[in-house]
Amino acid sequence: MINVMQLQRIWAMFNARNKEFFRDRAAFGWNFAFPFLIIVGFGIIFGGETLSTFKVGIFPQKGVSVIFSETTIPQHFKNNSAVSFVAISTLEEGLDKIHYHKIDLLIDGRSSENRYWVNDSSPKSYITEQMYKAALQPDDTVAVDRNIINGEQVRYIDWLFPGIMAMNMMFSALWGVGYVVVRYRKNGALKRLKATPLTAFEYLSAQMISRIFLLMFTFTIVWIGADLIFDLKIQGSMLLFFLTFFLGGLSLCSIGLFLAARGTSEEFTSGALNFISWPMMFLSEVWFSLEGAPAWVQNISWVFPLTHMLKAARKVMNEGVGFTDIQLECGLMILTTIIFLTLAASLFSWNE
Amino acid sequence: MIDIPAYNKKMSILSVQNLRKKYGNSVAVEDISFSVRQGTCYGLLGPNGAGKTTTMEVVEDIIPATSGTILYKGRARDISFREEIGIQFQHTSLLNFLSVKETLHCYQKLFKHPEELDRLVARCNLDSILHKRNNQLSGGQQQRLMLALALVNKPELVFLDEPSTGLDPQSRRYLWEIVEDIKGNGKTIVMTTHSMEEAEFLCDTIAIVDQGCIIAEGSPAQLITTYCKTNTITLPLSVIENKLPALDIDFSLHGNSVAVRSRNVEETLRILMAANIELKEMVVDSPDLEDVFLYLTGRKLRD
Numbered sequence: 001m002i003n004v005m006q007l008q009r010i011w012a013m014f015n016a017r018n019k020e021f022f023r024d025r026a027a028f029g030w031n032f033a034f035p036f037l038i039i040v041g042f043g044i045i046f047g048g049e050t051l052s053t054f055k056v057g058i059f060p061q062k063g064v065s066v067i068f069s070e071t072t073i074p075q076h077f078k079n080n081s082a083v084s085f086v087a088i089s090t091l092e093e094g095l096d097k098i099h100y101h102k103i104d105l106l107i108d109g110r111s112s113e114n115r116y117w118v119n120d121s122s123p124k125s126y127i128t129e130q131m132y133k134a135a136l137q138p139d140d141t142v143a144v145d146r147n148i149i150n151g152e153q154v155r156y157i158d159w160l161f162p163g164i165m166a167m168n169m170m171f172s173a174l175w176g177v178g179y180v181v182v183r184y185r186k187n188g189a190l191k192r193l194k195a196t197p198l199t200a201f202e203y204l205s206a207q208m209i210s211r212i213f214l215l216m217f218t219f220t221i222v223w224i225g226a227d228l229i230f231d232l233k234i235q236g237s238m239l240l241f242f243l244t245f246f247l248g249g250l251s252l253c254s255i256g257l258f259l260a261a262r263g264t265s266e267e268f269t270s271g272a273l274n275f276i277s278w279p280m281m282f283l284s285e286v287w288f289s290l291e292g293a294p295a296w297v298q299n300i301s302w303v304f305p306l307t308h309m310l311k312a313a314r315k316v317m318n319e320g321v322g323f324t325d326i327q328l329e330c331g332l333m334i335l336t337t338i339i340f341l342t343l344a345a346s347l348f349s350w351n352e
Numbered sequence: 353m354i355d356i357p358a359y360n361k362k363m364s365i366l367s368v369q370n371l372r373k374k375y376g377n378s379v380a381v382e383d384i385s386f387s388v389r390q391g392t393c394y395g396l397l398g399p400n401g402a403g404k405t406t407t408m409e410v411v412e413d414i415i416p417a418t419s420g421t422i423l424y425k426g427r428a429r430d431i432s433f434r435e436e437i438g439i440q441f442q443h444t445s446l447l448n449f450l451s452v453k454e455t456l457h458c459y460q461k462l463f464k465h466p467e468e469l470d471r472l473v474a475r476c477n478l479d480s481i482l483h484k485r486n487n488q489l490s491g492g493q494q495q496r497l498m499l500a501l502a503l504v505n506k507p508e509l510v511f512l513d514e515p516s517t518g519l520d521p522q523s524r525r526y527l528w529e530i531v532e533d534i535k536g537n538g539k540t541i542v543m544t545t546h547s548m549e550e551a552e553f554l555c556d557t558i559a560i561v562d563q564g565c566i567i568a569e570g571s572p573a574q575l576i577t578t579y580c581k582t583n584t585i586t587l588p589l590s591v592i593e594n595k596l597p598a599l600d601i602d603f604s605l606h607g608n609s610v611a612v613r614s615r616n617v618e619e620t621l622r623i624l625m626a627a628n629i630e631l632k633e634m635v636v637d638s639p640d641l642e643d644v645f646l647y648l649t650g651r652k653l654r655d
Contacts, residue, residue, distance in 0.1 A: 005464060012461035016447055016454070023449035188444035192501070194414055195439040196462040197431070351415065 009198050013206030014213075021176075021214055031172060031218050036225055038164050054083050054128040055291060057103040059094045060110070061087035064295060071109035077135035083128070086291050100318055101159045102289040104128040115145040121155050154318045157230050162313035163286040165222065169215050169245060170252050170280060170306050174273050177211050177256035179266065185350070186264040194350035201345050208253045208341070215249045216242070235320030244316060244326065247333040248309025254340035255305070261347035280304045285311075305336045363426055365390040365509055365540050366411070371420035373406050380406040382564035384420075388557075390508075393531070393541040395555030397548065397641065399651070403564040404544035405442055408513050411542070412439050424509070435464055438507030440498045442514045442544075448487040452478055452497055455486060456504060463505035476500040476530060492523035499530060510534060512543040516550055528553055548641035560645060567648050572641060579647045580639030585612040585620060591630040599627060 002010075022028055058066045058073065066085040068078055077083065086103055088094040094106040098119050105128040108115040114136055119125040129146075136144060184190045193203065226232055234241055259272050283290065283297065284306035290298050301307045312329035315321045323330075364387035373381040381403045388394040396404040410417045413429055424433055446455055453469075456478075460466035473479055476496045481489060489497065495515065502510055512531065516524040531554055535541055545551050551558050552572045560568045560575070568575055589608050596603065601620060602613045614620035617636060624631060646652055 009462050012458050016450060016458045019454065020447050020449045184445075188441065189446060191414065191441060192444045192446065193462075195412065195434070195437075195441070196459065196505075197434040197464075198462050 005197075006199075006202055009202045010206045010209070013193075013198070013203055014210045017207060017210035018213065021210070031168075031176075031214075032221060034168055034171075036222055038168075040229070054105070054124060054131070055086055055103040055289070056083055056128060056132070057086045057088040057094045057097055057106045057291075058109045059088040059091055059106065061089060063087055066109075071107075072112060072114070073107065073109065074135045077132055080131060080135065083131065097289075097291060098125070100154055100314070101156060102291040105132060107132070111145065113145040115147065117147045120148050123156075155233070158233050158318060159314065161226060161230075161232055162310055162317055165219055165245065166248060166284070166306055166310045166313065167281055167286045168222075169219065169249050169309075170277060172215055172218070173211060173249055173252035174256040174259070174277055176214070177207055177253050178260040178273055179269055181207065181257065181260035182263060182266055182269045185260075186266065190350045200348040200350070204257055204341070204345055204348060208250070208257065211253050211256075212246065212249050215253075216246060219245055232317075234317050236316035236322070240323060240326070241313060241316045244309055244312040244330070247330055247337070248305060248313075251305035251309070251333040251336040251340070254337045254344065257344035258340040258347070261344045262349045280306045283307070305333050308332045363390075364388055364423075365425055366394075366542065367421075367423040367426075368407075368411060369421040369423075371407060371410060371422065372418045373403075373410055373415070374418045379564055381410065384561070384564070384566055386559055386566060386569065388509075388540055388542055390540050391535070391538045392556040393535050393543065393554050395551045395558045396542075396544045396561050397546070397551045397555075397558050397645075398544075398561035399546055399645075402561045404546075404561050405513055407561070408511055408542070408544055412437065412511050414439075435505060436508045438502035438505060438510045440495075440502040440510075440512045440515055442517065444498065446486045446497070449485060451483050451485050452489070453482045455497065456500060459501050459504045465506060467504055467506045472500050472503060475503065475533065477526070491518050492520065492526075495519060495523070495527060496530075499527070503534065507539065509540045509542065512541060514544055514546070516545075516547065524550075548645075552641060558641070560641075560648060562645075562649050568644065575641065575644045576639050580643040581615050582613045582639065583615075583617050584637040585614060585617065585624075586610070586635045586637065587612065587624075587629070587631070588633050591633070592624075595627050595629060599623060 056077075058071060061067065061070075064087055066087045078085075086097075088097065088103075088106070091106075091108070094103070095117065097103045098106045098117055101119065101122060101124075104119070104122060104124045106117040116129070116132065118129045133144060181190075190203075223232070255276065256273075259276070260269060263269060279300075281287075283301040284304050285301070286306070290301060308329040312326040312333075315326055315329075319325075366388040368387070369385050371381055371384040372379070384403070384407055386394070396407060398404050406415070409415045410420075411422055413422075413433060422429060424436075447458075450458065456469060456472060460469065473482060476499055478496060478500055481493050481497075484493075486494075486497070495518075499512075499515065502512070515531065516527050519527060528550070531541065531543075535554075541554075543554065556571060557569065558572055558575060559566045568579065570578065586606075587610050589605065589610050592599075592610050596610070601623060604611050604613075612620060612624075621631070642652065
């Protein structure tokens with residue numbers, strides 16, 4: 001049980017770290033500027049579209065890859081190097097994926113009427129459709145059955161926003177905690193603290209709470225700014241959306257603390273943080289869906305807490321689900337936090 | 353079950369027995385034993401690399417010992433040890449963006465019984481820099497802040513590791529006054545230094561450390577009288593040159609001067625005066641801790 005003295009010490013370190021953060025103006029400004037610039041950049045300048053390949057879902061398919069011999073897909077379209085194909089088992093699954101921008105076009109592979117679905121809010125969906133139609137009717141004689149997906153469409157910016165915020169949170173949590181702790185150890189600031197009754201658990205808790213506070217503060221400010229510009233649509237509960245980022249932030253901070261538990265080499269820590277953060281960013285669907293990627297790649301993505309944070313956040317923001325639909329992701333994030341925080345506390349060294 | 357007697361002030365507040373510290377195959381502290389009485393200043397004097405700082409950090413519980421026993425108030429160091437000691441490290445750092453006042457506040461909150469801020473500020477002369485940020489302090493100001501942090505919990509036992517290193521003479525003198533004041537308040541001080549002047553001025557007991565061992569221990573006066581009984585009387589060669597063969601003195605020539613070694617200065621002066629030697633330009637040097645170290649190791653402290 002935590003006593004008053006322990007709380008007082010955690011509070012003292014929490015306050016000290018916050019003051020450091022807010023007074024380091026360059027770092028402070030960058031924490032806001034970075035996500036904001038990316039959102040504005042991709043949201044406005046490029047219209048939110050960043051991918052050069054187009055994903056087409058084909059249904060019904062039994063396996064993990066499309067068997068073209070069972071489909072009516074024209075040869076020209078199959079050979080288009082700008083298009084990759086994703087095997088989808090049912091129409092419902094396909095509609096779900098195109099709705100949430102995981103694929104750009106959905107085609108009924110058995111249909112003799114060339115039945116397909118597009119997402120009207122997606123420029124990529126429009127381009128893919130044009131390529132499909134061009135392959136179908138070079139002489140303008142083939143009829144098509146064009147369908148637009150039903151319901152309110154998820155804009156790309158609404159799909160992108162959680163990803164950008166999660167990515168920023170990941171960098172801020174890993175570097176803002178891990179790198180800082182190693183720097184403090186190297187310059188002797190941690191050694192000075194060891195000469196006090198402060199325990200490793202108290203120190204790490206204070207660092208974690210401080211970083212979470214700063215992350216959520218940054219998140220709120222950037223969200224307000226982005227909402228004013230893009231009128232972001234959160235289908236589900238705002239509180240639940242906040243919770244997913246809170247739990248995600250905790251799990252990422254705990255990984256940062258684990259990586260910084262020992263050592264005084266900023267270069268090594270920098271390498272280790274890069275080694276973790278870059279694969280996490282690319283495999284957690286921040287920028288693009290892993291739909292159609294090899295199974296082993298998708299399995300690896302499950303290891304990363306960023307994947308679960310993003311999955312849960314997008315479910316709440318884009319699909320409007322409740323807590324029961326994201327409890328698995330929340331549970332995994334809590335588990336990650338417990339494991340890495342325990343490891344960090346037991347391995348933590350104040351000195352070299 | 354071992355019956356440990358209750359601590360009283362006549363006992364040693366700190367007792368170190370057969371302390372040894374190794375880093376891999378390298379031995380930093382070979383075998384060190386000492387004890388410190390309450391209300392005194394105990395100094396570890398020795399050249400750089402002698403093992404003073406390692407000894408201090410093991411005793412402070414900053415790094416673990418390879419072997420040996422350390423007792424604080426007659427018992428193994430426990431959770432209360434950190435509440436009752438203050439440490440000024442030789443090399444350490446603070447949070448750059450906090451002010452001096454905020455730093456003191458932060459450290460006050462880490463202890464159960466902190467010192468009042470005003471007393472701390474007055475004692476360490478921090479008034480003029482209270483609102484300065486830590487990264488804007490000069491070397492002397494940083495040392496004073498570090499000393500204040502070492503005193504923030506009203507410690508019973510204060511460890512000072514090379515407290516005046518890098519300070520100008522005025523700042524050093526001021527720091528010594530603060531340390532004297534701490535001692536005057538009944539606190540116990542354990543310090544390391546490679547300055548014999550500092551050791552002589554501040555320490556009641558000095559342990560001379562060399563190559564991870566204590567080679568001599570005692571008060572400055574005891575060490576000098578035990579190991580260096582000889583004074584040196586220096587005279588210009590011109591005033592004594594012709595009479596040297598006839599004098600019963602131990603001397604050596606150094607360019608244009610003669611160094612006369614004497615265990616009894618009064619007796620030697622009587623011999624010189626009897627020989628009608630001009631003593632106007634005479635210089636008498638008493639031995640100091642530097643001489644003690646030279647006598648014990650064959651090297652100078654600063655080598």
